[in-house]
Amino acid sequence: MSRSCSRWGHIHLTLRSGPPGRVSKGGRSHPVCSPSFETAAARPPQDEVGTWVIRLAGAVLISACVAIQATAHAQSPVPYGIGRPATAEQIKGWDIDVRGDDGRGLPPGKGTVKQGEELYLSQCASCHGEFGEGNGRWPELMGGKGTLTSDDPRKTVGSYWPYAPTLFDYIRRTMPFTAPQSLSDDEVYAITAYILHLNDLLPADATLDAAALVAVRLPNRDGFIEGDPRPDTASPPVPCMTNCRTTPPKVTSDLAERLGVTPSRKPKD
Amino acid sequence: MAIDDRTEVARQVAAMRATSLPVLTGRRGLLAGAGAAAAAGALLHPKLALAKGSENLPPNVPDWTRSLGAGVSDKPYGVPSPFEKNVVRRNVEWLTATEQSSVNFTPLPELDGIITPSGLCFERHHAGVPEIDPAQHRLVIHGMVARPLIFTMDDLVRFPSTSRILFLECPANGGMEWKGAQMDGCQFTHGMVHCCEWTGVTLSTLLAEAGVLPEAKWMLAEGADGAAMTRSIPLAKALDDCIVCYAQNGERIRPEQGYPVRLMVPGWEGNVNVKWLRRLKLGDRPWHHREETSKYTDLMPDGKARQFTFTMDANSVVTAPCPEKPLKFGKGFYEIRGLAWSGHGRIKRVDVSVDGGNNWQTAVLQEPVLSKALTRFRLPWTWDGAPALVQSRAIDETGYVQPTIEQLRAARGVNSIYHKNAQQTWRVNPDGTVNNVQIL
Numbered sequence: 001m002s003r004s005c006s007r008w009g010h011i012h013l014t015l016r017s018g019p020p021g022r023v024s025k026g027g028r029s030h031p032v033c034s035p036s037f038e039t040a041a042a043r044p045p046q047d048e049v050g051t052w053v054i055r056l057a058g059a060v061l062i063s064a065c066v067a068i069q070a071t072a073h074a075q076s077p078v079p080y081g082i083g084r085p086a087t088a089e090q091i092k093g094w095d096i097d098v099r100g101d102d103g104r105g106l107p108p109g110k111g112t113v114k115q116g117e118e119l120y121l122s123q124c125a126s127c128h129g130e131f132g133e134g135n136g137r138w139p140e141l142m143g144g145k146g147t148l149t150s151d152d153p154r155k156t157v158g159s160y161w162p163y164a165p166t167l168f169d170y171i172r173r174t175m176p177f178t179a180p181q182s183l184s185d186d187e188v189y190a191i192t193a194y195i196l197h198l199n200d201l202l203p204a205d206a207t208l209d210a211a212a213l214v215a216v217r218l219p220n221r222d223g224f225i226e227g228d229p230r231p232d233t234a235s236p237p238v239p240c241m242t243n244c245r246t247t248p249p250k251v252t253s254d255l256a257e258r259l260g261v262t263p264s265r266k267p268k269d
Numbered sequence: 270m271a272i273d274d275r276t277e278v279a280r281q282v283a284a285m286r287a288t289s290l291p292v293l294t295g296r297r298g299l300l301a302g303a304g305a306a307a308a309a310g311a312l313l314h315p316k317l318a319l320a321k322g323s324e325n326l327p328p329n330v331p332d333w334t335r336s337l338g339a340g341v342s343d344k345p346y347g348v349p350s351p352f353e354k355n356v357v358r359r360n361v362e363w364l365t366a367t368e369q370s371s372v373n374f375t376p377l378p379e380l381d382g383i384i385t386p387s388g389l390c391f392e393r394h395h396a397g398v399p400e401i402d403p404a405q406h407r408l409v410i411h412g413m414v415a416r417p418l419i420f421t422m423d424d425l426v427r428f429p430s431t432s433r434i435l436f437l438e439c440p441a442n443g444g445m446e447w448k449g450a451q452m453d454g455c456q457f458t459h460g461m462v463h464c465c466e467w468t469g470v471t472l473s474t475l476l477a478e479a480g481v482l483p484e485a486k487w488m489l490a491e492g493a494d495g496a497a498m499t500r501s502i503p504l505a506k507a508l509d510d511c512i513v514c515y516a517q518n519g520e521r522i523r524p525e526q527g528y529p530v531r532l533m534v535p536g537w538e539g540n541v542n543v544k545w546l547r548r549l550k551l552g553d554r555p556w557h558h559r560e561e562t563s564k565y566t567d568l569m570p571d572g573k574a575r576q577f578t579f580t581m582d583a584n585s586v587v588t589a590p591c592p593e594k595p596l597k598f599g600k601g602f603y604e605i606r607g608l609a610w611s612g613h614g615r616i617k618r619v620d621v622s623v624d625g626g627n628n629w630q631t632a633v634l635q636e637p638v639l640s641k642a643l644t645r646f647r648l649p650w651t652w653d654g655a656p657a658l659v660q661s662r663a664i665d666e667t668g669y670v671q672p673t674i675e676q677l678r679a680a681r682g683v684n685s686i687y688h689k690n691a692q693q694t695w696r697v698n699p700d701g702t703v704n705n706v707q708i709l
Contacts, residue, residue: 080474082424083420084420085417094409137366138366166557225576241630245627249709253707256453259451262361
């Protein structure tokens with residue numbers, strides 16, 4: 001982490017001309033006459049680790065809108081003082097992530113499998129199929145158990161996903177496909193419940209809330225290996241350069257030219 | 270590929286194979302000889318066929334020499350010559366259900382040097398390309414930080430800037446080839462990679478501004494698109510060399526590449542380089558979101574899946590000759606050209622074989638050779654007109670040697686979709702045409 005410019009934080013009284021409506025100083029800059037910034041009022045930001053950044057901001061409006069800002073830093077760790085404190089209200093609108101393994105971030109609310117079925121049929125089934133089987137190339141949402149070691153693995157919530165809260169997170173942030181983030185939290189709980197039901201992971205009369213969702217253990221929970229075992233192929237320190245093959249090369253797959261699935265190229269007959 | 274319905278693709282391809290096999294027997298060899306080679310070249314390149322006219326050739330003085338051209342600002346934003354209209358990104362329609370959650374491919378065989386023009390960089394979107402007003406775009410950093418911050422685009426540009434030339438590769442690049450040679454074109458076997466100069470502020474600078482708390486170990490990056498796409502990134506990588514970018518190849522990032530701001534995570538799989546970046550949240554564990562569990566995990570033969578396989582291992586491909594670049598002049602001199610790259614650093618060496626890996630020659634690396642960037646290699650070659658199996662083998666500065674497809678299959682089976690970086694084999698036919706094959 002570069003700290004090379006942290007000394008800038010100690011330049012307190014240098015007056016510089018900044019962007020229109022702003023004065024750039026060692027501390028955070030405050031808009032004085034531009035209404036386009038989120039917050040017009042200067043306020044002392046609180047350092048959550050216990051260091052108070054005390055800022056005495058006095059604005060003086062001259063013809064070109066110039067402010068003088070005297071800033072006192074008590075061991076300020078803020079290198080540049082660019083940007084503004086994000087308010088709790090601002091963060092609240094965007095802070096939608098739910099952690100998969102423990103459900104942290106799940107909102108209050110609840111929904112039933114039955115409510116979810118109705119919502120699913122109107123909001124989801126046109127792509128994912130009435131029973132989560134997937135229409136055409138749209139993703140299937142159920143089934144696939146026992147296929148992960150087959151030639152045709154089918155990765156669904158029931159067969160592949162490790163954590164149930166991830167389903168809530170995903171639906172809430174990006175579904176329905178054509179109207180993302182249009183569902184209420186209750187509706188997301190309900191649809192999540194229905195998809196879990198389609199995978200035999202919730203009974204038909206179930207109600208899903210945060211605690212119930214965290215309690216759902218998906219079948220493939222232990223199916224993932226965290227950490228990267230690569231390189232998993234040998235790298236000879238001195239790669240062979242001449243007469244490397246013991247047998248002549250044998251073409252094992254040469255269908256590409258004839259499959260006819262390559263755009264802009266016509267298959268040979 | 271990172272395609273939503275890959276199993277369906279596999280089924281479809283299997284069906285295609287089943288139905289096309291009977292028709293495929295023995296029509297080869299009809300196009301032998303040098304004349305036919307030229308004809309084949311013309312067939313493959315309609316552009317050549319169109320250029321039949323000789324009225325502008327010497328001794329005639331061309332039309333364009335005897336007339337006035339367009340004035341300055343005729344095109345305030347310049348575009349390529351109309352004669353280059355074939356040089357475009359292409360997608361594979363049957364691959365995905367919709368073009369909003371899909372991918373297209375960089376036309377690698379048509380490009381020279383190492384920089385990919387911004388308009389030709391492959392696209393991968395999960396909910397289409399958002400049209401973002403930069404004046405109303407914000408980047409929030411919060412979570413395990415001392416000071417939650419919100420930045421305007423002006424704020425981000427105001428920070429000290431840095432620029433770096435970096436490749437970006439979708440980990441599904443080549444993912445259609447695990448089970449066999451399928452796509453008969455370099456654009457489609459390797460085109461989910463591009464290389465641009467990226468400019469922005471180092472992520473470590475922004476994180477220092479927010480003050481990362483000691484307990485933070487991971488960072489969630491989130492996009493502002495309709496997918497609000499998220500990926501968890503280890504804090505160590507975030508502090509190492511990541512860049513929050515607002516410029517690409519000298520201008521503001523193209524909408525389809527993340528305008529107005531994206532994350533660049535050098536050498537790591539494309540998906541973590543979150544576009545339309547709106548939020549960075551610090552936490553003590555990964556989030557296990559959909560794109561790092563259901564997708565972008567590598568299924569092994571035993572049914573277990575590797576998770577958080579971030580780095581793109583060394584890879585390379587010969588871009589000439591290739592299916593789109595046949596040997597159209599018959600026997601004689603050709604320069605073998607290609608690209609190599611590694612998410613672990615610099616390319617140290619590239620070897621080229623024209624006999625299916627029996628003998629190798631070390632190619633010349635074109636400067637600059639940059640860490641985590643595309644590297645151009647070339648090798649002079651006199652083709653004797655005989656069938657050839659052209660391959661390249663990249664070695665990076667860690668000593669990693671790009672594996673064969675058989676090595677990869679032995680280690681990972683054929684269902685892992687992602688991280689297929691095997692040596693590519695192009696078969697040069699006697700007529701100069703070139704096909705994608707796999708060899709043992």
